[in-house]
Amino acid sequence: MRVWLYLGIAVCLAGIGAVLHGAMPSSLRGKIVQSANPEDGKVIDGVFVSDYFNLSYRLPDGWTEGLAGPPPSQSGYYVLGTWAPKRDFAGTILVVAQDMFFAPEPSDDVKNVVAEFRQVMSAVDGMTIDREPAPVTVGGHPGYRIDFSGVGLFRSMFAIEIRCHVVTFNLTSRDLESLASLAHSLDDLASVRKEEISDPVPECLKDYASENIVSRVEPDAVGAKAASIPVRMILATDGSVKHVHVIRASATQRRNIEEAVRQWKFKSYVKGGRPVEVETGVMFNLKPTNM
Numbered sequence: 001m002r003v004w005l006y007l008g009i010a011v012c013l014a015g016i017g018a019v020l021h022g023a024m025p026s027s028l029r030g031k032i033v034q035s036a037n038p039e040d041g042k043v044i045d046g047v048f049v050s051d052y053f054n055l056s057y058r059l060p061d062g063w064t065e066g067l068a069g070p071p072p073s074q075s076g077y078y079v080l081g082t083w084a085p086k087r088d089f090a091g092t093i094l095v096v097a098q099d100m101f102f103a104p105e106p107s108d109d110v111k112n113v114v115a116e117f118r119q120v121m122s123a124v125d126g127m128t129i130d131r132e133p134a135p136v137t138v139g140g141h142p143g144y145r146i147d148f149s150g151v152g153l154f155r156s157m158f159a160i161e162i163r164c165h166v167v168t169f170n171l172t173s174r175d176l177e178s179l180a181s182l183a184h185s186l187d188d189l190a191s192v193r194k195e196e197i198s199d200p201v202p203e204c205l206k207d208y209a210s211e212n213i214v215s216r217v218e219p220d221a222v223g224a225k226a227a228s229i230p231v232r233m234i235l236a237t238d239g240s241v242k243h244v245h246v247i248r249a250s251a252t253q254r255r256n257i258e259e260a261v262r263q264w265k266f267k268s269y270v271k272g273g274r275p276v277e278v279e280t281g282v283m284f285n286l287k288p289t290n291m
Contacts, residue, residue: 037245038078038097038165039071048081053097053162054193054201055139059083060185066092072247076102076230080167091178094170099247101164101206101281102230110161113168114144117157126150138169139189147179154179158186163279164204202234202277203269209280212267214239219260221289222252229284231257237275239266257284 041050043065048057064086069079076099083093100109114133121127131147136158143160154176158169169186173179193201227249234243244261246254261282268275 036243038080038099041080043081048083048095049192050080051192053080053165053167054191055162055167056190056192057095057185058188059093060085060182062086063093069096074102074228074230074248075099075104076165076247078165091171091173091182093182094172095167096170097162097165097167099165099230099232099281100161101232102247102283103166110143110159110166113166114146114157114159117159118146118148121146121148124150130154131156138186140191145183156183158183163201164206200277202279203271204279205269206281208235208269208278209233209266209282212269214265214267215263216265217260217263219253219256219284219286221287222250222256223286224288226288227253227284227286229253229257229286230281231261231284232279232281233261233264235266235269235278235280237268237277239268241266242277253286 036052038050038052040052041048041055043049043059046059048055048059050056060083062085063083066082066084069082072078078097078099080095080097081093082095085091098113105112111133118129118133122129127148127150129146129148131145133144133146136143136145138158138160141160141162143158145156145158147154147156149155152174154173156171156179158171160167171179171182173182229249230247232245232247233241236242241262241264244258246257249257266278269278270276
């Protein structure tokens with residue numbers, strides 16, 4: 001069973017929510033700094049901006065950021081944002097992402113994730129499924145929505161897939177009217193990547209690294225214990241490594257992996273008769289230093 005799913009449920013059950021929204025104002029576009037990793041999203045002048053996921057979302061009026069989430073997990077689970085009203089704690093919005101390269105179940109997709117979420121919630125005492133999982137579109141991305149309620153709170157979860165991550169928006173409110181307003185706010189979820197960011201999004205291929213590597217350098221081992229470390233990388237059109245994202249590791253492990261992976265070489269990925277960039281992942285299993 002998905003551990004990350006339970007993490008989302010646990011946080012979802014803790015909140016409540018309401019209100020407005022809007023697309024990213026043009027005045028913000030010049031302030032956006034391109035980030036490379038899922039956890040780099042931030043709130044700028046009341047608008048959550050994630051360059052990695054190419055999303056922007058204006059927080060409802062009178063809302064602010066909640067407690068910061070934990071660092072990315074070893075299975076690539078991210079808390080992208082938590083928001084709540086500044087006064088009258090009447091609701092919450094929680095946005096999370098699960099890297100499907102490192103999810104416990106390799107067959108995961110948005111439909112399966114929502115179906116399992118529905119199964120888990122329906123088994124919780126006091127919980128009622130108010131809306132069965134149904135297809136929706138959020139920010140131009142196809143996905144699924146499910147509504148459920150219990151202990152005096154009403155909730156909606158919207159799940160979409162971006163760059164081989166399942167991204168979920170978890171809305172909680174004290175009443176159905178406010179929940180509907182929050183759900184409506186997702187209609188204005190906007191793209192960040194327009195004229196300011198011209199690089200195309202890389203193709204997302206889970207096993208490309210293991211099946212197309214030409215040469216590799218192993219990272220030095222660190223520590224007295226073996227360690228499994230998830231790593232995402234973006235490969236340039238010439239097969240070189242353009243970007244390395246060590247998702248969870250110590251500072252020394254991170255440095256050693258980055259130095260080694262940047263020397264790797266791959267076959268170029270060709271699509272439509274021309275090479276294109278690829279984003280893929282590798283799980284490193286580092287041995288103890290003394291072995």
